[in-house]
Amino acid sequence: MLALVGHTPLARIRTALPHPHPGFWAKLEGLGAGGMKARGAVSMLRGARARGELRPGAPVVESTSGTLGLGLAFAGQALGHPVVLVGDSELEPAMRQLLRAHGARLELVGEPAREGGWQAARLARLRELLRRMPDAYWPDQYGNPDNAAGYLPMAAELADRLDHLDVLVCSVGTGGHSAGLAAPLRRRWPRLRVIGVDAAGSAIFGQRARPRLMRGLGSSIQPRNVAYEAFDEVHWVGAAEAVDACRRLARSGFVSGGWSTGAVALVSAWAAGAEPGAVVATVFPDGPHRYLGTVYDDDFCRVHGLDAATPAVRPEEIAHPRAAPPAPAAGWTRCRTVVDPADPAGPADPADPAGPAGPADAVARAVRTARVPAPARGGGACG
Structure with a gap:
């Protein structure tokens, strides 16, 4: 069974998302046993x-x-x-x-x-x-x-297939695969730029946590595995934008997936179009099958107002991660300032009246740093 892990295909994606773009590479992890x-x-x-x-x-x-x-x-x-x-x-x-x-x-x-x-x-x-x-x-x-270390073979697989890489786009949830890919690929290509893709309404990069439809990326806490120093910029993508990208991929490129796939595909297409000639790669974490009752379900989208939403076609730029997005858990926002929200020495947004840490941030850090004591016998209970 272990031989079935990894060695997934690398596909060239040219689907308009929503505009035409030069294309980007996507690792199709949904075709591996157990998913990414x-x-x-x-x-x-x-x-x-x-x-x-x-x-x-x-x-x-x-x-x-x-x-x-x-x-x-x-x-x-x-x-x-x-x-x-x-x-x-x-x-x-x-x-x-x-x-x-x-x-x-x-x-x-x-x-x-x-x-x-x-x-x-x-x-x-x-x-x-x-x-x-x-x-x-x-x-x-x-x-x-060890979570991040599990993606070192994926980095090697990308390096074996690509002669060059300018931009790596990674969805961020636990922070495992972005941390596992960024360091070895940047050693191979020192000028590599890494873009993190988060869910609108997520607290990972320092915004206030809000209710979210999307599963698999984003978090109400700040996982310790997130390598904040590896990212050159971060994008927050809303549910309507992810659904639109997923359905475009399925309709005209056949290869598609769920919330994370739609979000990274949208940002990857934007990155490829923003810098013609740049080699852009990303990871599609899984396929569409889990999402037949959500992303690909017209009734679900209607109930949650996604069918009536007009997806953003380009990101709105903000100066600091603590700046609020245009609307709660919606839209598409970009920030070229990336800080660790749990680092008291990190720069705060001077326009934020709550200062460097509000109540939600304190709780997120408390959850992020919590450890479970080792049991009296047996294997250790914390990773």
Whole structure:
């Protein structure tokens, strides 16, 4: 089974998104077993086994919005570990069925936390499970360096296929694949520019957390795996823009995916058009099948007002990440100032009346730096 991970195709994408552009390269991770996050999942479990933190046959417990859960279900089968996944009530029914079909046990939380949203609620349930399962191992996808290390082979695959690379576009959720790709590719091409793509309404790069439709990218917390220093700029993309890009890809390029795929495709097409002649590459994390009831469902889009929205065709630039987007969790915004929101020495936005840290930021940092004590026996419970 482990031989099925990686070695995914690299496709040239020329679909107008929404305007014609010179084209960009996309790694089609949806065509690999377990999706893109199987790479990080296998790496985290192998690392824990090598250190003696994960005993043979011991359970693995993790929080997920779905995509990593699928990767862990694969890794658990391949390496012989039962998998318990903490999701939430917004996890799509199709993904619940798929995860259970692959042998994972699901624990679902019913309400987001008042501070920290769904991630904080899932992490609270995860801690309860770890107290009841002293032999269990928590990979901690948000802060485990083995997560990022799992994407080093993908960097090598890109380097083998491309003679040159000017711009790398990465969706950002846990920060794993962007951290794993940026460093080795920049050693190969020192002038490489890295663009992070986040969800409108996400707190990862310092904006205030807001309710979001999109799953798989964005976060209400600030994961420790995010390599802020690697990014030259960040774009926040809204749900209407991601849906429009996904449907354009499916309709005229056949290759498509979900929220993250639509967001990175939009930004990659923009980057290719903004600098003709530049070689641009990105990663499509998964395929469209998980999103048939959301991105590709007309009723879902109508209920959430996405069918009536006019997607932005270019980003609105802001001077600092703490500046509010044009509308909550919508639109398309770009910022060429990237700072670690948890770094007190980082530059603050002088126009922000809340100062360098508001209440939501304090909670996000508290969740980001939280650790679960090691159990009295068995493998370590934190990554």
